[in-house]
Structures are given as C-alpha cells and as structure tokens.
Amino acid sequence: MAWVLASTSPRRKELLAQAGFSHLDFSFQLVAPNIDETPLSTETAEQYVCRLALEKAQAGLALSSHVVKPQVLGSDTIVVLNGLILGKPIDQNDAKRMLALLSGQTHEVMTAVALTDGEHTFNRLCRTQVSFCELSAADIDAYVGSGEPMDKAGAYGIQALGGCFVKxxxxxxxxxxxLPLVETRELLACMMQHT
Known part of the structure; x- marks a missing residue:
C-alpha cells in the first residue's frame, strides 16, 4: 500500500507528514490533480467542498497507476461569509475585495478531506469559525502587495502574514x-483497518 497526496499545496504536504508521524514507515507521493472547481448551481457550500475533495482524490487515483495499491488523499478548503463562497482570488483586485468583505467579520472555513483506494472511500468535513479584526485600506493593499493571498481560499493564509488579521x-x-490533522488521522486509520 502506498499513500498519495492529490495536491500541489506545500501546506498540505507539511500537514500530511505531521498526520502520519506515528507510523514509522509513513511516506507519501504527490500528484497534481486537475479538476474543474466551478461550483454547481444546485449545491450548498458543504456539498461543493466535499465534492471537490472527492474529485481530487479520484483524479489523484487515476494519476497513480504507476503506484502499487495507491491510497489517495484529496482535500479542499473554502471560506464562506454569509453564504458566499470565497475561493482563491483571480487577481489582486479580487483579493482586495475578499479581504474588505472579511474585515471585522466572522466567517467559516470549511475543509473537506477524502481518502480512496478505488474500493473504499472515506471522507470528513471540518468547519472552523474565524473572526477578523477591522482592516484598513492600507492593511489590505500591503497584504495583497506581498503576494501571499493569491493562492489561498478567502485571500489569506492564517499560518503566515494573514494571521495578523485573525482576532x-x-x-x-x-x-x-x-488539512485538518485530527480528521485526516481518522481517515488514515479507517483506511488501514479496511485494507
């Protein structure tokens, strides 16, 4: 059995390594799934993020034909503010718009994780409430100018400069x-019990 992470995110790579720390021989390969991340008109935010995680895992499985007995983990994260899904910004103006919306507000971060080997599939959804302080136009301009928000859902990274905005x-x-560590460890344990 071989673990595969269907992601190009360096943050997910680091977190998955942490999730598997208790397994002496835990290692994993990376594949880069390419899926359409357009929300369907009929799906809720929960359905959307769960679908993307599963589709990433399934696409990763298809990319892992060279691996013996691959077990593929896919994950997706979205930011939801008053029912509005904030994905990754398309440009700097979009990032500024998102940050202005989040300023002084509490939003929900949903991260879904799916693990599949083609025969068994397990998934989890993790919901977290995040409150931002008030952001000035100068705060937003400086942060967007750093380039950090451009590849992150909701246009911020809590683990770096964006953490300064989290109240x-x-x-x-x-x-x-x-990548939710507790839920990911649960999925890894479930898969190990079924293989």
Whole structure:
C-alpha cells in the first residue's frame, strides 16, 4: 500500500507528514490533480467542498497507476461569509475585495478531506469559525502587495502574514491552513483497518 497526496499545496504536504508521524514507515507521493472547481448551481457550500475533495482524490487515483495499491488523499478548503463562497482570488483586485468583505467579520472555513483506494472511500468535513479584526485600506493593499493571498481560499493564509488579521478562531487551526490533522488521522486509520 502506498499513500498519495492529490495536491500541489506545500501546506498540505507539511500537514500530511505531521498526520502520519506515528507510523514509522509513513511516506507519501504527490500528484497534481486537475479538476474543474466551478461550483454547481444546485449545491450548498458543504456539498461543493466535499465534492471537490472527492474529485481530487479520484483524479489523484487515476494519476497513480504507476503506484502499487495507491491510497489517495484529496482535500479542499473554502471560506464562506454569509453564504458566499470565497475561493482563491483571480487577481489582486479580487483579493482586495475578499479581504474588505472579511474585515471585522466572522466567517467559516470549511475543509473537506477524502481518502480512496478505488474500493473504499472515506471522507470528513471540518468547519472552523474565524473572526477578523477591522482592516484598513492600507492593511489590505500591503497584504495583497506581498503576494501571499493569491493562492489561498478567502485571500489569506492564517499560518503566515494573514494571521495578523485573525482576532479569534473556534475549531481546527490546521483545517484553516488546509488539512485538518485530527480528521485526516481518522481517515488514515479507517483506511488501514479496511485494507
């Protein structure tokens, strides 16, 4: 059996390594799934993020034909503010728009994780509440100018400069970064019991 992470995120790579620390021979390969991340008009935010995690895992499985007995983990993270899904910004203006919306507000970060070997599939959804302080236009301009928000859901990274805007968090810090450690360890344990 071989573990595969269907992601190009360096944050998820680091977190998955942490999740498997108790297994002496835990290692994994990386594949880069390419899926359509367009929300379907009929799906809720929960359905959307869970679908993307599963599709990434399935796409990763298809890319892992060279691996003996691959077990593929896919994950996706979205930011939801008052029912509005904030994905990765398309440009700097979009990042500024998202940060202005999040300023002084509490939003929800949803991270879904799916693990499949083609025969068994397990998944989890982690929800975390994050409250931002008030952001000035100068704060937003400086942060967007750093380039950090451009590849992150909601246009911020809690684990780096964006953490300066977080007033409080209720839930899983690692899920906000991109991979909920407790839930991921549960999935790894489930898969090991079924193989």
């Amino acid at each position: 409080s968090i209720t839930g899983s810090y690692s899920a906000v970064v991109g």
